[in-house]
Amino acid sequence: MRREKSTAGGGLRRSARWALLRPLRHLLSAVAAIGLVLGALIALPGVSQAAGSLPCDIYGAAGTPCVAAHSTTRALLSSYNGPLYQVTRASDGARADIGLLSAGGYANAAQQDTFCQDTTCRITKVYDQTSRHNDLTPGPAGTSGMGADRGADASEIAVTAGGHKVYGIWVSPGVGYRYTGVASGVAVDGQPEGAYMVASGTHVGSDCCFDYGNAERTPADTGNGHMDAVSIATTCYFAPCTGSGPWIEADMENGMFQGDNGSNTANRGNNSPFVTAVLKNDGQTKYALKGGNSQSGALSTWWDGGLPTRAGYRPMHQEGGIILGTGGDNSNWNRGTFFEGVMVAGYPTDAAENAVQSNVVSVGYSGETDVPNGPQGTVTGPGGKCMDVAADDTGTNGTAVQLWDCQNWAEDQHWQHNADGSLSTIGRCLDIEGNGTANGAKVELWDCDGVGGQKWVQQADGSLLNPQSGRCLDSPSGATANGTRLQIWDCNGAAAQKFSVNGGAPVVGTGSKCVDVAADDSGGDGTAVQLWDCQSWAVDQHWYHNADGSLRTLGRCLDINGNGTANGAKVELWDCDGVGGQKWVQQADGSLLNPQSGRCLDSPSGATANGTRLQIWDCNGAAAQKFSVNGGAPVVGTGSKCVDVAADDSGGDGTAVQLWDCQSWAVDQHWYHNADGSLRTLGRCLDINGNGTANGAKVELWDCDGVGGQKWVQQADGSLLNPQSGRCLDSPSGATANGTRLQIWDCNGSAAQKFKLS
Template sequence: MHDSQGPAGRPGLVAPPHQRLGRLTCVAATILLIVSVLTGAGSFAGSAQAATAGPCDLYAAGGTPCVAAHSTTRALYAAYGGALYQVRRSSDGRTQNVGVASAGGVADAAGQDAFCAGTSCVITVVFDQSGHGNDLAYQGPGGAGGSDTPASATSEALTVGGAKAYSLYINPGNSYWHDGHASGMPLGSAPQGAYMVTSGTHVNGGCCFDYGNSETDRKADGAGAMNAIYFGTSCWFGGCSGTGPWVQADLEYGLYSGGSQSWNQNQRAFTSRYVTAMLKNNGTSQFALKGGDAQSGGLTTLWNGALPPGYSPMKQQGAVILGSGGDCCATNTNQSLGTFYEGAVVSGYPSDATDNAVQADIAAAGYSPGSGGAGSGPLHAIGAGKCLDVPNSSTGNGSQVQIYSCSGAANQTWTATSSGQLTVYSGSSRLCLDASGKGTANGTKAITWPCNGQPNQEWSRNADGTVTGVQSGLCLDVGGASTANGAPVQLWACNGQSNQQWKLG
């Protein structure tokens, strides 16, 4: 399922030294790191506090070091202080790297907000924190080659340990790639592990939302040419439990929920807002799949057994893929969507103890939805000088909201909740701002609807004044940039215009 050239160049990054430890030292170090994470020493308390150990420190201690490590939200090593990703703004085409607020900490979202103020930005590169140079460039003209485009840099804001960050929010036609065959990626039948933190609410069945090892020629080169995590609602061979999304292995020529094309009774769906997905493969006989809630709890083992028939030995080529299948992007056939917060590819077959330590570190990181903080008051449409209004003070379901002269009335008083909702009225009349029909297309109506906890009722209030739908990544927009009373409000692709800027209170 996959994609040829890596980025033409990259800024020099100083990565922390990582050395393999002796076997006894590895065991001792892993135990110490697990203890430190489980007792809270590895948690974040805002962007200024660094982690005691990050996921890649834990992998290194277990003798399976990261050879590719990517995140838009935080450092994956306690000592990492370099760039996480690069953004490009539409106003003048300039780029800027977004790093961490402090070594081992959370992304400097304020730096991105300042650079992108008054315009729109896309993410062009996600830098490799491992020191191997496996930086992921978008698959398209000016990037890694192909026909895809870079993802918006502001589709989803969230908090990590209380500090604001942005996700890599991938829609169909967005993807990233790098040829890492000479940069430490496992090749042939070499053992490999991988994990990613993704979202159980921004998914589809398009092929294929992957992260991991892929073909260097961006063609489907046969069984075993890929070794990547897939997360989505596609179940190629049937029998997956529920309606998904599922953690599966994209091994080329198939998405596998287990060791064959038949039903895996241990496979289950992961629908939480933040999901940990893991895959490890010894390259010759065995692979394992695990999943869990990235906010709390442990991992569920979905498969731990034989490789599917025809996949031994593996034939890994060493490209790194993110957001698509490997053969997709020369003809722009990438139809997948998903969210990427962090992930890594490691050399070797991680132990279960290391898997558990990494999951504990992720849960301690403090992933949480929404931004902009709680608050209540009128939601001002900046471009029009009016307020978001429920027509005729309706308390019925499905009213499309509009802009109207500000009055301070109840039908213009909105409350931003800690879970990212925007509510109007109170008590039994309480309603939520809702993307009608869970729509993700331009022109989707913004309506009021009973609050139900679904992602089409979750909103991110961003520093640039936009309000973006968590499910769609689209901006709350005054139709036709109108300034007239009664102008309808809808969802539309973010464009940096004043009819997409709002202020609460």
């Protein structure tokens, strides 16, 4: 589909909603997996009930064989033992095919980790697992979009599947893949076909287009009915729509159809972290849309009826190309995350689709899909302005990097400081124009390629040094106006060169020393974790306390060696894999408990010397076990009470949000104000009950789903505005007692509505 990119006039930025794991030591039970698929398979004659019945086996047995099968996470055919995808290394251009741990199994993520260590990689090919070789590569420029597609950052999103670390495809603006021409076996000119994909329901957008399926042979809009691709997006193309999405939609060119003739209020959307999106089309008179939670349950049928009566869709005119992450004319402005998908010849049966959903559920997908793996934060420069990309979240190679007012929703103001010293956002790196070294050389966005002009080291005086040139990031003449183009200049310690990389937060231990990685911002698996003098510029001292209890820096987790539980077991850095030795819970006495072992993070004999290797030990409340996790920040309200979750660090959907005495150890009082305007703690968001807008509507904790009732904007008077309702967070009648349930109310500037984001 083609849809023009929205822009804001008057120079204002466009506002857009946007939304590691080493192989587990304990595999999921194969028997449990079989049990999950058993019921659906019984209904499908001729399909084996063995654990090897994967999606293409199921479709094939039902008479609708796969003609394309793409995944970076697993095999989709039980006999498949080839490569899943190809990665290309930025440092030297070398390529590697990433395969499977075993035939019909899961991706060998460790192969990618080894190949891409100390550099960045892009996914440059997604292999077709069928015999038709309908492989996908970054697509050419089309009649719309931002130019030719680029491959996704290969390590941007890691999740767990089948108990194994695997990588998805993180699609940001400009990323996309295509089979240009007529793919072998793919439907053309009104032939029947079906498709499904597993994608994120939380990393979504409303721009065009995050699609997977049949598209034009070349990237140009050739008319209604020339596409047949499944999509998940917050695009309400044909009003009215129910809720705020995201919805499973059919992109049949020049329209995102939620069912019927475009609008379909029965389509209530799917917003789980992993979504199964299903489309089938007989090419003549009917189509169907289904959606489900890829982690549990069955598919919901959102539409099963006639094709649109608008001109061009009866019959269809598919051209047989394949797209992933873009529209048919290469509109590549949207975002999403792709894990797996297939296209089949023929009109699939409901029984086959149900069996495929059961198989998907059996995989046990888990992890966060709305944030990339690397720690991200703003880079704050002169005048309190943020380092920003000029092109509003869609920067291409050569786009200027500048100062701009900090905007928490701006994706291109969220930078990741990588282990190789690069700073990246929206899939590209902060780069010196022409890899220059002279005073006044401008900085820009460019594909991450590992050159010296992309290395940045935070200095003790707050500057950002580029070692190759020996010069620092600089705002010319100390300018602070929006749009000031940044450059490099001789380091001089002036305010014009103060740029603070703000991602993560220190974990402060005994002797006021910080938890530190021994290898100076480049730690690999097994690197010792120690005490060291706190250094604001040390990237490996900035930790993220994640919703699953892990503590992460440099893309890896604080881990107990060998997943040990004994007194004296050392701690280290390791790929995040979800094991018990990577879970840490802040206690009221200031200690960090590892629940699996029942022991606490400890400095041996209370040592405070730089380089002291940390361990676990019986919890004893001593100074040697005081480690304060400073990630997130309290939201302080009336009476100097904190915004708190009622259930003591374990709140589920619908848990009340209230006032309570501020407690530095309370994880559920540490909130993250995210780029989309949401406030998150414990992996969920501050939400208005029922997405309500009326005075007195209560606030609660709920899965982050991007609805209007989860958006909060700090106002100049100290209040927190919910833009959808036009009302402010409020303590009823100005109450300050512990347990006071919070609500929304007409904004009035009173003390009852003062909530300060720290």
